[in-house]
Amino acid sequence: MQLQLDNIRKKFGDKPVLKGIDYTFEKGKIYGLLGRNGAGKTSLFNCLSGEIRMDSGGVFLRQGDVSQPLGEEDVGYVFSLPVLPEFLTGYEFVKFYLDINKDKIAGARTIDEYFEMMRIEPEDRHRLIKGYSHGMKNKLQMLLFIIDRPPVILLDEPLTSFDVVVALEIKNLLRSMKKDHIIIFSTHILQLAADLCDELVILNNGLLQEIPSAMLQSPEFEQQVIEMLKDGHGDA
Amino acid sequence: MLRTLRSIMEIRGASGANRLIYYFRRIPLLGRMMKEGMYARAELKQALTVIVQILRVLWGFLGKFMYLGIVIYWPVTAVGNDLPPQEQYGLYLQMILLLSFALAGVSSAVILEPKLDKYICVKLMRLPARAYMRSTMTLRCLSFGIYFAPAMMVFAHMLQAPLWQGALLALLLASWRTLCEALHLWLFDRTEIVLVKQTAVVWIVLGPGFILGAFMLYAGVSFIEPEWLFNLPVVLAILLAGGAAGLYIARYGNYRKAVDAVSKIDEPLLNMGRMMKDAQAKDIRSDEEQAVLRPGHAAYEDKTGYAYLNAIFFARHKRLLIQPLQRCLAGCAVLLCGGLLALALSPELFIAPAQYLRSGMLVLIFVMAFITTGEKACKAMFYNCDMSLLRYGFYRKQGAVMSNFRIRLARISGLNLIAAVAIGLAVNLPLLLSPADWIIWDAALFFMAVIGLALFYSVHHLFMYYMFQPYGTEMNIKNPFFMVVNSLVMAVGGVGLVLRSNAEFFAPAALVLALVYAVLALILVRRFHAKTFRLK
Numbered sequence: 072m073q074l075q076l077d078n079i080r081k082k083f084g085d086k087p088v089l090k091g092i093d094y095t096f097e098k099g100k101i102y103g104l105l106g107r108n109g110a111g112k113t114s115l116f117n118c119l120s121g122e123i124r125m126d127s128g129g130v131f132l133r134q135g136d137v138s139q140p141l142g143e144e145d146v147g148y149v150f151s152l153p154v155l156p157e158f159l160t161g162y163e164f165v166k167f168y169l170d171i172n173k174d175k176i177a178g179a180r181t182i183d184e185y186f187e188m189m190r191i192e193p194e195d196r197h198r199l200i201k202g203y204s205h206g207m208k209n210k211l212q213m214l215l216f217i218i219d220r221p222p223v224i225l226l227d228e229p230l231t232s233f234d235v236v237v238a239l240e241i242k243n244l245l246r247s248m249k250k251d252h253i254i255i256f257s258t259h260i261l262q263l264a265a266d267l268c269d270e271l272v273i274l275n276n277g278l279l280q281e282i283p284s285a286m287l288q289s290p291e292f293e294q295q296v297i298e299m300l301k302d303g304h305g306d307a
Numbered sequence: 308m309l310r311t312l313r314s315i316m317e318i319r320g321a322s323g324a325n326r327l328i329y330y331f332r333r334i335p336l337l338g339r340m341m342k343e344g345m346y347a348r349a350e351l352k353q354a355l356t357v358i359v360q361i362l363r364v365l366w367g368f369l370g371k372f373m374y375l376g377i378v379i380y381w382p383v384t385a386v387g388n389d390l391p392p393q394e395q396y397g398l399y400l401q402m403i404l405l406l407s408f409a410l411a412g413v414s415s416a417v418i419l420e421p422k423l424d425k426y427i428c429v430k431l432m433r434l435p436a437r438a439y440m441r442s443t444m445t446l447r448c449l450s451f452g453i454y455f456a457p458a459m460m461v462f463a464h465m466l467q468a469p470l471w472q473g474a475l476l477a478l479l480l481a482s483w484r485t486l487c488e489a490l491h492l493w494l495f496d497r498t499e500i501v502l503v504k505q506t507a508v509v510w511i512v513l514g515p516g517f518i519l520g521a522f523m524l525y526a527g528v529s530f531i532e533p534e535w536l537f538n539l540p541v542v543l544a545i546l547l548a549g550g551a552a553g554l555y556i557a558r559y560g561n562y563r564k565a566v567d568a569v570s571k572i573d574e575p576l577l578n579m580g581r582m583m584k585d586a587q588a589k590d591i592r593s594d595e596e597q598a599v600l601r602p603g604h605a606a607y608e609d610k611t612g613y614a615y616l617n618a619i620f621f622a623r624h625k626r627l628l629i630q631p632l633q634r635c636l637a638g639c640a641v642l643l644c645g646g647l648l649a650l651a652l653s654p655e656l657f658i659a660p661a662q663y664l665r666s667g668m669l670v671l672i673f674v675m676a677f678i679t680t681g682e683k684a685c686k687a688m689f690y691n692c693d694m695s696l697l698r699y700g701f702y703r704k705q706g707a708v709m710s711n712f713r714i715r716l717a718r719i720s721g722l723n724l725i726a727a728v729a730i731g732l733a734v735n736l737p738l739l740l741s742p743a744d745w746i747i748w749d750a751a752l753f754f755m756a757v758i759g760l761a762l763f764y765s766v767h768h769l770f771m772y773y774m775f776q777p778y779g780t781e782m783n784i785k786n787p788f789f790m791v792v793n794s795l796v797m798a799v800g801g802v803g804l805v806l807r808s809n810a811e812f813f814a815p816a817a818l819v820l821a822l823v824y825a826v827l828a829l830i831l832v833r834r835f836h837a838k839t840f841r842l843k
């Protein structure tokens with residue numbers, strides 16, 4: 072399975088943010104999307120998830136010889152700022168989500184089993200999401216893609232808000248899921264990317280560049296990435 | 308003063324122009340013609356500023372025509388169509404005296420009104436408070452009379468009164484309202500009370516005032532003669548008082564305090580961010596105490612998917628959605644008891660209202676608009692539910708949007724239909740039992756009308772929400788297209804029904820219209836939701 076991005080362009084007003092992104096992501100790897108603040112990581116994810124329309128270009132999901140446009144239901148997207156319906160309890164939200172995806176879900180886990188998996192305490196499950204901490208909200212968002220297992224999983228700057236224990240759990244979870252999914256997560260923190268990812272891509276000046284795997288191992292890696300990023304302009 | 312006035316006009320014009328550009332760019336196709344950079348293009352902005360100012364002036368005149376026409380002239384001629392013109396004119400003057408002179412004098416003074424404009428000019432742009440207030444008040448008092456004059460003259464002419472009386476009435480009103488402004492300021496100076504912000508007091512005046520107005524219309528008699536108003540001593544007295552008030556306003560020394568009192572940074576009417584938070588916090592807050600759930604216990608376990616979501620949503624917004632209904636039911640109960648009591652005491656009392664109701668069933672349009680829930684419900688749906696869920700792809704899919712829309716429509720219609728039936732019972736039961744000329748057929752028409760209207764408004768609010776999604780994610784400012792369509796629908800409905808306003812036509816028309824609207828809404832939402840029902 073491959074995720075093919077074909078010449079994605081996006082302007083906000085007169086300002087081009089994505090200037091023709093071409094890249095192919097493969098199943099079985101965790102990709103780190105590295106870019107400075109304002110480089111367009113969130114915008115790229117929003118385009119992939121269908122939340123905003125790209126000006127031109129296309130995204131395809133290729134399985135064997137069949138290539139289809141990427142549908143909104145093929146993408147699980149964890150926002151950097153978690154947005155969840157706050158009038159529900161965690162339990163109710165998960166039940167709702169299970170209901171509407173019931174024909175897609177293979178394994179028959181119970182709601183409480185899912186909460187166990189994410190280590191959300193029983194007494195928290197029946198509290199309003201409104202009272203959840205940032206980390207708990209993020210876990211709940213991740214639960215959604217664990218439930219319906221979409222082929223493509225996008226995580227926008229996820230691990231930054233977790234405490235070390237949870238971060239480690241999430242890392243392990245992502246590693247355990249990667250064989251069936253295309254997982255891309257964006258970050259502006261280099262160490263995090265280097266630590267978790269199998270491949271690194273850099274979003275710079277509206278274009279995606281791959282960092283050769285050989286370079287990931289080299290001692291000058293950090294220095295080289297920073298050189299690459301310096302040429303571009305972030306928010307400045 | 309002219310210089311101050313010019314800068315104020317420029318500031319107002321520029322912010323008006325910015326808003327215009329902002330919304331223009333959102334019109335499909337046409338909007339593309341305008342680039343982002345427009346905000347900074349000075350010549351264009353200048354031109355737009357002029358256009359905005361012209362529009363403001365036109366609106367100033369038009370608004371007065373609409374106010375006098377819809378609120379005063381039309382009801383007066385509708386109820387008094389068998390009266391001779393002099394008496395209609397008397398009734399018309401009487402309504403103006405009540406609404407524009409008395410009630411608006413209490414509720415609509417601008418001198419201490421919290422206003423964004425005031426905040427921008429005085430606090431941000433640092434115009435001296437005194438200069439700002441003197442200029443704006445001069446402008447206001449003059450333009451008030453000028454805007455009213457043409458409308459007053461036209462309606463006077465239509466009621467076969469001399470034109471000069473219309474013009475004089477505008478002058479008197481401007482003068483009187485200047486006096487009211489001065490009194491508000493004087494009260495503030497003495498007691499630091501900002502009367503227009505004392506909602507309770509304002510409503511204590513407005514409530515009985517409206518009831519008095521309704522009663523005057525209903526009775527259809529004019530108590531006053533035009534000569535009482537248009538005679539030299541009265542005119543002179545009002546003009547002199549107005550002039551003195553003008554002087555007081557012009558020479559008042561402590562405007563700094565008067566402006567500060569209503570433009571604090573935390574003034575909810577000024578601070579947009581705060582305003583939205585407040586709206587969310589107070590207006591559309593979900594009922595949290597409801598949600599303290601026992602662990603292991605879950606509500607509505609029998610429902611699934613969107614039905615489940617909505618069941619919880621409506622349950623957690625009881626205060627917001629059910630309470631108005633409860634109030635309405637209580638009102639109906641009181642009405643019913645009062646009706647039955649009146650029936651026992653003097654049954655003849657019902658004869659005249661029955662007649663009026665048959666020819667004037669149209670008032671139900673406004674009654675039902677007031678009673679039906681919808682707008683607040685949509686706002687709560689947006690801020691508490693859709694604003695977050697719309698970010699998820701599954702929620703934007705057609706199946707999801709449609710089942711959500713249908714369930715919501717059913718729920719809101721359900722609430723409103725209960726209110727409609729309650730009103731129907733409360734009004735019709737006493738009428739049917741009374742000796743008045745009101746038979747089952749009339750009652751059936753009445754029920755048809757209230758049910759049709761309840762359905763109509765339920766569809767309308769929800770449909771407008773799905774098509775225009777008027778709430779921004781940051782600012783709670785209404786989309787002007789939403790307002791335009793809204794008033795257009797009301798106007799078309801109103802005019803269409805005025806032309807043939809007997810109940811035999813109106814009641815079935817309302818019902819059919821509502822059903823057609825419901826079907827149309829379902830089709831259009833299905834067709835366009837991907838464009839319209841998303842976060843903007």
Ligand SMILES: Nc1ncnc2c1ncn2[C@@H]1O[C@H](COP(=O)(O)OP(=O)(O)O)[C@@H](O)[C@H]1O
Binds near residue numbers: 106109
């Ligand atoms: N809705 C929008 N309207 C206008 N500009 C936007 C919008 N969304 C993002 N941008 C601009 O696009 C650029 C990229 O933003 P973003 O994708 O959020 O970057 P990142 O996630 O890499 O920090 C920024 O300069 C931002 O200002």
Ligand SMILES: [Mg+2]
Binds near residue numbers: 151227
């Ligand atoms: Mg971002």
